[in-house]
Amino acid sequence: MNNMEKKKGRILLVEDDRTLSTLVRDILEINRYEVVLCSNGEEGLVVFKSQKFNLMLVDIMMPKMDGISLIKEIRRYDNRLPIIIISAKYMKDDKVDGFRVGADDYVVKPFSTDELLLRIDAILKRVQRAQELLLTTTSEIIEFGNSKLNVADQSLTIKNKTVHLTSKECYLLRLLAMKRNEVLLREVALKAIWGNDDYFIGRSMDVFISRIRKYLKEDNKVEIVNVHGLGFKLVIK
Numbered sequence: 001m002n003n004m005e006k007k008k009g010r011i012l013l014v015e016d017d018r019t020l021s022t023l024v025r026d027i028l029e030i031n032r033y034e035v036v037l038c039s040n041g042e043e044g045l046v047v048f049k050s051q052k053f054n055l056m057l058v059d060i061m062m063p064k065m066d067g068i069s070l071i072k073e074i075r076r077y078d079n080r081l082p083i084i085i086i087s088a089k090y091m092k093d094d095k096v097d098g099f100r101v102g103a104d105d106y107v108v109k110p111f112s113t114d115e116l117l118l119r120i121d122a123i124l125k126r127v128q129r130a131q132e133l134l135l136t137t138t139s140e141i142i143e144f145g146n147s148k149l150n151v152a153d154q155s156l157t158i159k160n161k162t163v164h165l166t167s168k169e170c171y172l173l174r175l176l177a178m179k180r181n182e183v184l185l186r187e188v189a190l191k192a193i194w195g196n197d198d199y200f201i202g203r204s205m206d207v208f209i210s211r212i213r214k215y216l217k218e219d220n221k222v223e224i225v226n227v228h229g230l231g232f233k234l235v236i237k
Helices: 017-029 041-050 069-075 092-100 111-136 168-179 188-196 197-214
Strands: 009-014 033-038 055-058 083-087 106-107 139-143 147-150 155-158 163-164 183-185 222-227 231-236
Touching: 017 033, 017 111, 017 163, 017 231, 033 041, 041 069, 041 222, 055 069, 055 111, 069 083, 069 092, 069 222, 092 197, 106 111, 106 168, 139 168, 147 168, 155 197, 163 197, 168 188, 168 197, 168 231, 183 188, 188 197, 197 222
Parallel strands: 009 033, 009 055, 055 083, 083 106
Antiparallel strands: 139 147, 147 155, 155 163, 183 231, 222 231
16 A cells, blocks of 8 residues: 555554454554554553544453443543444443443444444544534524524533533534424434434434433423424424
């Protein structure tokens, strides 16, 4: 490969299986990603704090610090870094737990490297689209009830109290606010923000809805209600 060829991004790979991690690293590097490899959760957290990455791949069952604990720690510092779990744990509850702590995707071992590459590319493209959308909506401020959503800096202000949102929180609330008092269909939101309407991605969206509800508790003029079998509605009282 031409050394001058532009890298597609930096990936932090946290995996204790030496054979698998070496294989994944080599495949990613062949596909123009720069990879930093860590063999346990504690090492991964130290490296995360000291360097910048575009995406993170994390195993769940690791020594010193498991993947779920690692993701929880990372989300204390960074809500925007895309994280994909790669794990041999395949039960539905395992996947839900992963999405609940802040993972963006979940790949079950054994997996094909082609599938992993497609998932990585899809997530990074969604991040790029979100960044491009920010550039085209720098002056967009949406007001509803006692709330003001500033899309440019991804902030929500309610009665002079401001909280900063993640990209997904911002764009999900934006969709709800744009369709206030109307039903926002689940599949529409999932495809617009996550790129697909997979069941487990849907569970991830439910987590984001819960977070947004907590923010909006300060505004007694708005409420997000579930519309059974369809989606959600931002009701202005």
